[in-house]
Amino acid sequence: MKKIILAALSAGMIGHGADAAAQSYPTRAISMVVPYAAGGSTDGLARIVAQAMGENLGQTVVVENLGGGGTMIGNQRVARAEPDGYTITFGNMGSLAIAPSLYPKSKFDPRRDLTAIGLVATVPMVLSVSKKSGITTLSDFVARLQKHGADVNFGNAGNGSTSHISAAYFMHVTKTQGMQIPYRGAGPAIADLMAGTVDAVIDQTVTMIPLHEGQRVTALAVASASRLPQIPDVPTFAEAGVPQFNMSVWNGIAAPAGTPPAVIARLEQALASALKSPGVRASLDKLAAQAPDEKDQGGAAFQALIARDVPRFAGLIKEANITVN
Template identity: 40%
Template sequence: MADAQPFPERPITMVVPFAAGGAADATGRILAEGMSKVLGKAVIIENVGGAGGATGTARVKNARPDGYTIGLGHTGTLAAAVTVMPKLPHNPKTDFAYLGVVATTPNIIFVRKDFPANDLKEFIAVAQQKKEQLTFGHSGNGAASHITCLLFFGLIKAPPTYVPYRGFGQTVNDIIAGKIDGSCDLVASVAGQAQSGLVKALVVASKDRSPTLPDVPTAVEAGIPEFQAETWTGLFAPRNTPKPILDILGKAVAAALNDPEVDKRLATIGARVPDADGRGAAAMQKLVAAEIDRWADILNKAGFKPD
């Protein structure tokens, strides 16, 4: 019997469940390049948008479990989506073999540059007056931008009209064009537009300010300490992927995260590499289970009702 060929023999596909241009896409591309160096084969990004990330995530669930298709997921697609989408086509607790958490980044509330509010206090006053006349975009039910908005507007008791998009690029373009009022996406998605003044950043949903946008106050500083929404991002493979292949992929993820260039590039987009204890497969499996319960509680308290 011939010896099995070493893995990988050919390029690996990393499915990013959103359109190109947002934080998930940027994070995936940075990790893909880092992993490619370690594996000796290209890791190619495949953007599969739709249904708040559920379409692309299902693509990984249904892929052949041979290590050649892996996925990128985050707080929205692997945790909050369980509550937001009762008919979710995957079970994050049982359908995947996790490779590890690769980055965390806080979310941010931002609006069009001519919105009639210059800080969070002024924005809340306008939002509570306008309510459904206010329009906020997101990348689909269950996406990080969606659940962050649900949490924030639930806290201030002023639900806007939500406008779903297939990805961040379309959302931010319409905000810049003045077609909608704002969004609640990741710092890593909108840092460039905020720095250049194309949009107005109001508050970061974290306890500490973002090094990428140091002038933007935290939720604690702005008077809403309950508004904490830091998005974690991780990688996974289909269930039943052989352990030797998972080990190779996991080591490639770990090596990429230890690469100073990867760390630097993630920091540039406002993302942070987790410490060693929070990175690996076991840590991600535990995190997913805990976050499913945490976001169910958050969304239920916010009064969210799935369609």
């Protein structure tokens, strides 16, 4: 009986200690893992939000880029981390909804391995080509693919990334074939796009708007319902003749499964505060990144979105026969 009482007291003390730790959280810097190389869309959004969240939390939120492995290096780093709120992930539709179906051997399942904190932004995709390609319209690009597909290449942020899936799906709906070149993130792929080493990249407006405005690349079409005021000269895919292509990417934050509810609640609050910040709002608006409505903020809504999209993209991957090398 004494052992049972002592065990119960010990368990109670441990639980009380965990609660106390959660209430004082955070007491040190937080690592925000981005499963892509620096310089890409997801990385850019993460840095905007990390700074604002850090100000609210009173601790630095450090962006840690872990690209490669089809985002699985970064995903598994977070899934296996101590669930104490000091390691979180800034992922997107590619790393959290698409990659699990492309890499089933990794046994990573965000529905089981992560606890959602909240959606950050949904961003339309833009198809851009290098200046060296000489292409100026989407119809010209499709014609080039139809005639010389083997010589046309798409750079992407890595196997399983949204840029990889977008290019594969674009070729599927246009009934064309081209080459895909995977990188460790969108940043290196876009660097080669500007250099003319690759012909095209489909990526989020976060990276493509500044490059198009700076005339470093040529944006051919944007996957939005109407033209964006940030790049009014760029037609939608529907206007450009490919209405079937409609790809916008959601981005959000999650923590390892088992993270204390009080810690999740604190992170949710910090994210909500960041999304209300005029500076963050202005930065997102400039890049055509749409923050969620208040009803769609928070962990529960984001968890439901992940749960919806994992099987949805499994079906798309099967339909388009998308594979990884």
